[in-house]
Amino acid sequence: SGLALLTGAVLWWVLRKSRDVAKQSGLVLSRANQNLINDLQEFLGALKLIKIHGEETGYRRQFDRVMAQLREQQLDFNQVRTRSQMAFRIGGALALAGLTYAALTWARLPTAKLLVLIAVFSRMLPQVSSIHMGLQQLWHMTPAFANWRRWLTLCGTERETGKAENLAAPDLAHNIEFKGVRYQHPNSDKTFTVPDLSIPARKTTAVIGPSGSGKTTFLDLLSGLNPPEAGEIRIDGQALRADAGWRRRIAYIPQETGILDGSLRDNLTWGAVTADEAMMWRALEQAAAAPFVHHLPDGLDTWVGERGVRLSGGERQRLALARALLREPRLLILDEATSALDRDHQAVILDALRQLHGRLTVLIVTHRHEEIRDLIDGQIQVEAGRVSAWQPLTVAGDG
Template sequence: MDAMGDLNVQGQSATPAELRRFLKVLWHFDRRAVAFLLTTNILAALTAGAGFVLLLPLLSLAGVMGAGGDGWSATFEAMLGTVGLHLNLATALILFVVLVGLQTWLTLLRDRQSQALQLRFGDHLRLTLYHAMAAARWRWLTRRHSADLLGVLTNDIQRVGSGTFHLLQLLTTALLTTVYLGVALLISPFVTALALVTGALLWLVLRRGDTVAKHSGALLSQATRGMFTLAQEFLAAMKLTKIHGEEGENVALFEGITSRLRGHQLRFNHVRTRVMATYKIGGALVLAGLTWVALDVLHLPTASLLVLIALFAKLLPSLSQVQTGIQQLWHMLPAFTTWRLLVAEGEEHADPTRHVPGGEAPALLRAIALEAVAYRHPTSDFVVNAAELHIPARATTAIVGPSGSGKTTLLDLICGLIPPDHGALRLDDLPLEQALTQGWRSKIAYVPQETTILDGTARENLLWGNRASEEEIADALRHAAAEFLLALPQGLDTQVGERGVRLSGGEKQRLALARALLRRPELLILDEATSALDRDNERAILEAVRGLHGQMTILIVTHRHEWLDGLIDGRAEVAAGVVGGWSPA
């Protein structure tokens, strides 16, 4: 199933089965922390209940309107007698302060652990997805919109973290509610039963809000992904948008998406606040009715009535918090479902050729060989065929062909990004799949036409994925004709800007070539690396490549061949998906 599926799939995700999956993931993440939270919640709830029970003999000892807690006084007297103490006002007050202090300490421990668990669980989800993405096949990754992946890593996982917080709050409220009900039943079973019946009626009346929470959570996930996609595409095409004067159209589209997003959030908030308001009004009516029943019908003692009113004043808001907490969980579940399905897909499409740590990466000594290789693109009928191609080691080879002929697909096959449907690729006598698991990719350096430049310093860009001394950096700059970086205002510590906006196209390519050389590669691939450059920058890079001749295997991919004379040892022609053999220049 596609994790970025349609709305119907998202709407069906807020189910009891999905809630059980969420609870299972949370439990397996850190059993000890969850068990600790359960224990501290139970103990805090019990101490809160004991404090309410203690109010009865305390009010009786204080002489509040004829007592009413004599039975409880006798019980506490007997309990204290087992440890050699007598029940009096001072003893009761000390016990009450101890119980409040103990409850406060347990609550402090619970809240700190709860916050830590919520944050660590969110990080766990984020790292799990990140790892699944990093370990997945290239073909699977190319079928996913990067904005969707970014949206899950940020917004959806943040929503799951918020839902985890509400779950932990719900646990606390549910346990306190249970203890309050138990104490109330001890004081007056009949009045408590009436309170339960009215609370259940309020619950049934407001259950429709659960459906709205499920549906709005699914809609919110969809709208958020749309916002991420639009924003990313707008930023990527910012220059073209401004040249064409299309800022207004983009702003209008973004405004429409944010308006829908706001509408979904407001609708859910409307339901949540309606539940709270209904419970407040209903709770006041119920509390008034129960007080009348307790006084005029059951004639409860004043002390018992005061404690009962205090209990119900806490109990009725707790029921509201339980219901809104459940709605928050339903609202969160679509985000969890998207995360779960995306992780499952990534793990299902895990790259079996990933490097297994240990041992030395293989060296390329003789040739890269492709024999009877065929690959069909999954989204089209385009097929790349390489009947027999042997690329000699330590030679400079040009892969030549028009745009769309299959050159990039050939590179992807050689790098192991995509597996062939038929045929075999070998590194000397070693199957490519085996070479990849032994770390062959660490011996590959790739410089594309649209190179990646980080928003940082020149040094940070050079060391991205590399470890090198100052001498090694200087050597790479010299071989890549990139010594101009040393002449920048702050040298290698000069900020180059987002996507290298403070560098020219040729400067970015030479920086990328220097970074590639710092990998100390066995195979250097230049994929149309000079096609968008002026003649001066192109000449500088070609001279740099000429200086590397014989030191490594070099593949130059281009649709132009007039400038290759004197630079290459051989070439392979690609036309309409058919890869020819290697021929000397």
């Protein structure tokens, strides 16, 4: 019995030790995999810059270090599994020997019963070893599972309430109002405030401010992506809710246009699946994109490549504008959409916006408004997390 107890204690220690090692190995492996993904994303996102600066060797060394860490951790885990399996087998053999000795010496079992007991123990031992191997694999995966649960919980706390199809969205026929709005950035002491603001409908407004002033936060509040912690946002007097119903009324064009790896038709109908070909060409005409599309070999079915690499910067922006207009939005937001274009391509986009003046509400986010002064009706200044009142300018198109 003493031998059996000693063997059981040793097996229990092996079990606890292998659990701790498997968890630690899984934690390091999970972090190394995340680092590898981050490094790959960084490398692919800055590939042109890396090649120009000749930093390929540095990134290769960094990848090699991460891959070596992954290999080392996997080998360590395999060694732990092998050693613990051997310990279980040796411990099982010792336990069987002790059991046999006790059965013969103290219990004086008949030979037939002893053989049955040995047979049962021998059949059970591999099953126990398999269970232990499975537990080790489970412990090894625990850190990744815990990370997944953490992100799942975080997503659950940020879940929007209500279904977009059941919520009536305002038409934006009169104005957008901010009443004492305050927003606190997560994990930060920075506060964004909009004391009182009224943006008239069917006007073109410039949102001006330096980098980091809060222009993006302002757009997130306006689009309902982030609900304010205090105050209220109203569309035509109706309180804005953080749901997709209002966002269906918005078209957003960032500096990075988000062109899909597909055809022009695929890109145009993204977000407007019911649009027919006549509607597509009308949107292309409004965005001054129809001329270059007519000259493409396959027209609307021309493949544009990943992120639109087969199109020029100006063509991508015009395609993005046409896609936005095909949604028939009430509010069109251009977030530094023309800042990376040369003067000629910028002029084409601005001319297209002039044709839309008075037909929908337009917000143009920019660092400076001199180039669009003849296009805008008013401006909003964003500085140090605070938004000023809407200031009217000369009527667009009057010079």
